[in-house]
Structure formats: C-alpha cells, structure tokens
Amino acid sequence: MTTETKPALADEVKAAQRAAADAGIVQLDFVKAPADEVRAANLRFQHFLNEGGPQPAVETATVAAEPPVPLRLYKPDGPGPHPVYLHIHGGGFAQGTLETLDRVKREIASEAGIAVVGLEYALAPEHPYPAAPRQVAAVAAWLSSDGAAHGLDPQRMAIGGDSAGAHLALQQLLADRAAGLGRFRAAALVYAMLSDRHDSPSHRDFGDGSYGLTTARLAWFWSRYLPDAALRRQVLDDLAAADLAGLPPVLLIAAALDPLLDDTLALEPRLAAAGNPVELTIYEGMPHGFLNQTRLLDGARSARDQIVGFLRRTLL
Known part of the structure; x- marks a missing residue:
C-alpha cells in the first residue's frame, strides 16, 4: 500500500483523539516504557472513557484461582435470574483491570x-501463559456452580472479549467443547488477537503506528505472554488448526484499520x-480498540448495539 492510497482514520476518531489529548491523556507503549507506567497511563485513559453512561446495579465477587480472580457483576433492572454475558477484556495479556470497558459493560447490561x-485476570509478564x-x-x-446465588442464570450464558480477551474466550469455548460442556450459547469476538505471524497484509498496511496498535507492540505482547518460543508455537499452531465444529453462534467484529484484521x-x-452460525462486520475507518470509546464514537456505539442485539437474540 502506498502512502498516497493509505486509508485515513474516520473523522470522529481523529476528533476523539483530540478530545483525549485536550484532557491530558497520554498513551504509552510497552516497547518504549516500563510496564507499570504504561498500565497507569492506560488506567487514566479508561477512567476518561468510562465517564457518564448508565448506572446499573453492580456487585463484586472473587473466584478462587491462582491468583484469585476479582469479578464485577453488572445487573440489569428487574428480578433475576438474569442471562449472563462474560466479557474478557483485551490489552495484549499485559494490561487491563476491572475498569477496562466498564462503561461498555454497563451499557450492554x-x-x-x-x-x-x-473479570480481572492476571497479567503478563508477571503471570505468563497459562495463568x-x-x-x-x-x-x-464459578458461573455454573455459584452464579444462581448471585441472581444469574447459568443455563443462559454467552462469552466474549476484545483483542486478547477474544483469544481467551475462543480458547474457553474449545476447552468447554473438549470437556463435553455446553455452557455458552453464543460468543462475541471483537478484533481477536489470534496469531503471532505478523507478515499478513493487515500488519503490512496498518502495523506501523499510523493507526495506534503496532506490529512491534504485538510482538512484545506475545513474547511476554508466551515467552517460551516452542510453547508459543505449539499453542498458537494448535489454535490455528483446531477443529471448530460444534461451537455456538459467533459474532465477529473487526476494525478495518487494525493490524489484527x-x-x-x-x-x-x-x-x-x-458449520457454525457466524456473523462478521468490519467497521470502516476504525482502529483497534474502538469499541472502548462508546462515549466518543458513533462507530463504537454501533458495534455495542450489534453486540446487544446478538445477545438478546441468543439469550432471551
């Protein structure tokens, strides 16, 4: 792709970037700055993006694991038991907290x-795969065994995630199928991070930093999450070759200007x-991570509405 034909970010994305800069938001890069500084900057950005929006009832819980997993449960109005959407946040396996996509999760509920x-899963490099x-x-x-005690319906559950979270969601679907479990009726996978092979056209066209996420940063993420090169190859090749039969309906959302496209x-x-029911939508003019910006972007609100409609069709 030549410079002359390189596509531009949507005007609303450029306006959102200016709004964040005007608010003093600075995003740092793991390739260039210490992890704790990058995470702190990202948390400030999340707080900026989470301002406003609906305020459903919120409950917290902790699931016993190594290390324990904090949960935040967003409850809709009305009596339970409620259908459940388990959303796993992105961040290259290296950043993210319960605050990540908090506004989006409130809106969906x-x-x-x-x-x-x-959920707030443990982060790499301190906690590499398979933590x-x-x-x-x-x-x-826990949702299957204890969810009912929290007003949840374990018979009506969906799973999903964005970026690295979509990777974890797909892995969980495959693990459930291998174990003969059918816990999830649907899956919503948003700009999934699935491969460390970075010679694809989307990496070539969108991975240089012009659109935010870079190929170099993705390589850093994989090297910290799966630092053993042989194990990384095994895990990712197994995922790339996995038989996908017998999965529930899947909604795929992608950003057109994303190295992960x-x-x-x-x-x-x-x-x-x-043989799985699958829907795919590619959002033009959008970069990686756009779903997180429902406060600022019509494109993000459209993607959120698509997820809402998909969950209502598959769970209600």
Whole structure:
C-alpha cells in the first residue's frame, strides 16, 4: 500500500483523539516504557472513557484461582435470574483491570437486559501463559456452580472479549467443547488477537503506528505472554488448526484499520466451514480498540448495539 492510497482514520476518531489529548491523556507503549507506567497511563485513559453512561446495579465477587480472580457483576433492572454475558477484556495479556470497558459493560447490561460479568485476570509478564486461561476456566466454572446465588442464570450464558480477551474466550469455548460442556450459547469476538505471524497484509498496511496498535507492540505482547518460543508455537499452531465444529453462534467484529484484521478474516471462513452460525462486520475507518470509546464514537456505539442485539437474540 502506498502512502498516497493509505486509508485515513474516520473523522470522529481523529476528533476523539483530540478530545483525549485536550484532557491530558497520554498513551504509552510497552516497547518504549516500563510496564507499570504504561498500565497507569492506560488506567487514566479508561477512567476518561468510562465517564457518564448508565448506572446499573453492580456487585463484586472473587473466584478462587491462582491468583484469585476479582469479578464485577453488572445487573440489569428487574428480578433475576438474569442471562449472563462474560466479557474478557483485551490489552495484549499485559494490561487491563476491572475498569477496562466498564462503561461498555454497563451499557450492554442496561440495554440488553442481561447481566454482564467482567473479570480481572492476571497479567503478563508477571503471570505468563497459562495463568489467564486457567483463571477464565475458573470463572466459567464459578458461573455454573455459584452464579444462581448471585441472581444469574447459568443455563443462559454467552462469552466474549476484545483483542486478547477474544483469544481467551475462543480458547474457553474449545476447552468447554473438549470437556463435553455446553455452557455458552453464543460468543462475541471483537478484533481477536489470534496469531503471532505478523507478515499478513493487515500488519503490512496498518502495523506501523499510523493507526495506534503496532506490529512491534504485538510482538512484545506475545513474547511476554508466551515467552517460551516452542510453547508459543505449539499453542498458537494448535489454535490455528483446531477443529471448530460444534461451537455456538459467533459474532465477529473487526476494525478495518487494525493490524489484527486478518486474524478475524482468517477465523470467519473456518467457523463457517465447520458449520457454525457466524456473523462478521468490519467497521470502516476504525482502529483497534474502538469499541472502548462508546462515549466518543458513533462507530463504537454501533458495534455495542450489534453486540446487544446478538445477545438478546441468543439469550432471551
């Protein structure tokens, strides 16, 4: 792709970037700054993005795991038991807290009439693979065994996530299927981070930093989450070759200006060929991470509404 034909971010994304800069928000890069500084800057950005929005009832819980997993349960109005959407946040396995996508989760709970569960999994490099997938598995088991005591309906559950969270959600779906479990009726995977092979057209076209997320940062994430190169190859090759038959309906959302776009484009035909109902939408002019900005972006609000509609169709 030449400079002359390089696509531009949507005007509303540029306006959102200016609004964040005017608010003093500075985003740092793991490749260039210490992890604690990057995480602190990201948390400030999350607080900025989370301002406003609906205020559903919120409950907290902790799931026994190693280390324990804090949960935040967002409850819709009305009596339970409520259907459940378990959302796993992104951040390259290296950043994110319960505050990540807090506003989005509040909006989904309020608009879908579904309980949304967010979790704070342990981060790499301090807690590399398999800490995070083991924690997700513990949360899925907790929802099945203890969810009813918290007003949740374990018979009507969906799972999803964005970026690294979408990776963890897909892994959990495959683990459930291997164990003969059918806990999740649907999955919403948003700009999934699935491969460390960074020679794809979307990395070539969008991974240089012009659109935010970089190929270099993704390489850093993988090297910290799966530092053993042989194990990384095994885990990711197994995922790339996995039989996807027997999964529930899947909603795929991608950003058109994202180095991870081809990860989603490769997943969609595999799901369809395996016989799974699958929907794919690519949001033009949007960069990686746009869903988090429902306060600022019409594109993010459209993607959120799509998730709401999908969850209502599959869980209610």
